Amino acid sequence: MTQFQGSHILSVNQLDLDAINTIFNVATQMTPYALRQKRTRVLEGAVLGNLFFEPSTRTRVSFGCAFNLLGGHVRETTGMASSSLSKGESLYDTARVLSTYSDVIAMRHPEPFSVQEFSVGSRVPVINGGDGTNEHPTQALLDLFTIQKELAEANRGINGLHIAMVGDLRFGRTVHSLSRLLCMYKNVTFTLVSPSELSMPEYVLSDIEKAGHQIKITDQLEGHLDKADILYLTRIQEERFPSQEEANKYRGKFRLNKGIYTQHCKSNTVIMHPLPRDSRAAANELDNDLNSHPNLAIFRQADNGLLIRMALFALTLGVDTQLKQYESPVNWYSRKADF
């Protein structure tokens, strides 16, 4: 039994290195099930409450699929309109009622700290699937897990890593949470590339410095990427800006394509992005001409998200040691994926 059994997963702040290694260890064991090389029915009969009070297709489907792959059923809700929350119901009441209907809950909500508030009323473990501008811990975990796996290909660990974070570092909660996780490792170098209006918040910088890591700040993409092991690009989220005109000012200024990559990066620099990316011609932040490049890890990130979410379900429900016991072969056609 791990510390996770029966616990909520609300924030990366509740995790130490031991906890992270436990999650990554279980996530790795999930690979054959996610690849459909084998199947497991370890959660057959269990029910996930997949509560997306803010819509998010890919995260919702990823949580739901992760639970199905462990053999469980999924009940879902999407959006606020149909919800009693819009009639003045408290998150406590919602939690007391809806948590009766499931064994574990994954929840997204537009309000910061709403998932935490909900968890107080919940009778079952709650996993934060994103609470507004606050946190999205499974994204941070899948990013870190991807970094670890990509570096392991080159027989390296996370200690000593050089990461360049590019784009909207002010509003992008993924880079905040990832930075916090990286602070637990040793001797990390952060190159932070953004327009000055969208620079990394002070409290994140302060955390990085306290942890003894190195920071380089710039507003130029070119000339600052040559030492990076990981290039983490983020979308300039246009809905954050007061107007479309304001948003347009930054379009394309922090754009990566094959030419820039080849000229300015090491040959083994890994390219990451939390997705979705804007693939329209004018807006491209990460060009399609890198789609078949082996160092492009953006789809492997999504793959790893499935593994992380499977691991968190197995850990919070305490079945991480029973996976093989409920295992059986896959009897249908399954494609070879590149996890």
Add this chain to the structure above:
Amino acid sequence: MTQFQGSHILSVNQLDLDAINTIFNVATQMTPYALRQKRTRVLEGAVLGNLFFEPSTRTRVSFGCAFNLLGGHVRETTGMASSSLSKGESLYDTARVLSTYSDVIAMRHPEPFSVQEFSVGSRVPVINGGDGTNEHPTQALLDLFTIQKELAEANRGINGLHIAMVGDLRFGRTVHSLSRLLCMYKNVTFTLVSPSELSMPEYVLSDIEKAGHQIKITDQLEGHLDKADILYLTRIQEERFPSQEEANKYRGKFRLNKGIYTQHCKSNTVIMHPLPRDSRAAANELDNDLNSHPNLAIFRQADNGLLIRMALFALTLGVDTQLKQYESPVNWYSRKADF
């Protein structure tokens, strides 16, 4: 085989005391499965069509989860916009087509008697999940089941019950259906507390009187609750009023909190509410200061709803006697709930 096998559940009027006792008996047998002490796969391979042409998160999820807990799959639809009904399709056609896709249907629809109309075209049993201002029979059943269970704690039955119904008794279909069910018992006293504009309809009063029960009518909460075994509060549903101003007039006038409860009720009076309740400070109809009171049964009502719905699926599909045959232990972490 019971009378329920292959039958529709459309109205509380189709139920007599024997039928109700059968449902409650099966619902009680569902408790260990709902509490995840055991699981059953009695409906593995069966499909529920969970058709919510009017959105309702908690009722929809409760029906869906109830079916999952019996081992079955759930297919859902929410809202009218995406439905062919908006293109002039008849409920008969919709029923003929959608009932091919499932073994049983739970349906909510904004139009009174629409579920009944749908059931004519359906090839499988249809359970009414609420048809506008008409009926919501599973709510009435879970309310009655809760009353029976709460009174049983004090070694009492429903005969001789004193119930106080408070709030909007005119538009609240839950109190109408519950009253009708209580008419089948003996020697019940109804204290009806509402503003005169929202008083209990004549036809309900007439039914209660014909059944030989006692009625007390008042528009004052205080001073009329001291004999009540059950205090059934209802939300003043603001969307029923012509304007928000009209609605505001009644805000807080039939509000229960710890002070009023302690002063005006017996120490074992059970507090019920169909939920959701409005928990905003100004609007509170049932204050949060009673949240941890042992007599507050509002969340146990929701729990009992799960049991009732599981029972109705088992009965209409004729598997109520097979539950144990498909039983197995639960192998994951499960919280202790307070059913």
Add this chain to the structure above:
Amino acid sequence: MTQFQGSHILSVNQLDLDAINTIFNVATQMTPYALRQKRTRVLEGAVLGNLFFEPSTRTRVSFGCAFNLLGGHVRETTGMASSSLSKGESLYDTARVLSTYSDVIAMRHPEPFSVQEFSVGSRVPVINGGDGTNEHPTQALLDLFTIQKELAEANRGINGLHIAMVGDLRFGRTVHSLSRLLCMYKNVTFTLVSPSELSMPEYVLSDIEKAGHQIKITDQLEGHLDKADILYLTRIQEERFPSQEEANKYRGKFRLNKGIYTQHCKSNTVIMHPLPRDSRAAANELDNDLNSHPNLAIFRQADNGLLIRMALFALTLGVDTQLKQYESPVNWYSRKADF
């Protein structure tokens, strides 16, 4: 192993007579499972990604139920609003990410050829559930399968068929795809009944002629139906017209009811319609007075859709020969349906 294993089903153009017969053969084997006479768990543990970027209740539920009936889980998404597609994500990216989460995908999308574009990025088989004005291949297959089954009742095959297609032949993609499939058979007569503004497109007519079949074109329903074995009615889709006034002009002009049927058709003419039909009094295109007529095949079409979709899942996932191996009896009440 068939040619279908691991393949996309995007268009009727990719199918020859052998392929069609393979599909129909497997669809026929699905009948006892769809009728709940038996169940099969052949796809237990598999996940369907049911991606309806354009809403369609009946087609979505039909795909999802078909997968459940084979024992698999279903993850769904409905509409575009909540999707990253609206933020400029390419179909390639969407496909790369979402196809990680499932073993097979059924997809509907409003843009012609979008499903094909999506399939390029998908790691798993994609089945086209309708891509705008382009194709809806499972509808065409279920229509053809229905024709074959209905004619088989009279000991006939499709060769030598006389079919009358009525209504909106210009925008109705179902009649285009069905015509293309019928071209593979021998000696078919097409009677095409529509207002001239809504007549069959030239490229379809040209295909029919090249295949050596006979065409009769008219704008009058009465007097042209007496030789038809199959009467295929289509809805005049009012949303295709520039205005409601324009749409109203055609209301009721191609309407079938019991009187017209009895007077103008052979006694064994089979009535088909892709549904939904507009059942409002003024708009009726196919009157309810034929609802209990044994030759009305419109609900059998929907039933057959379930069989076709089950067959396509079994074929693309290569489990069509394993159905019986995972079979078990049905232990719950199941209605007799008229497949």
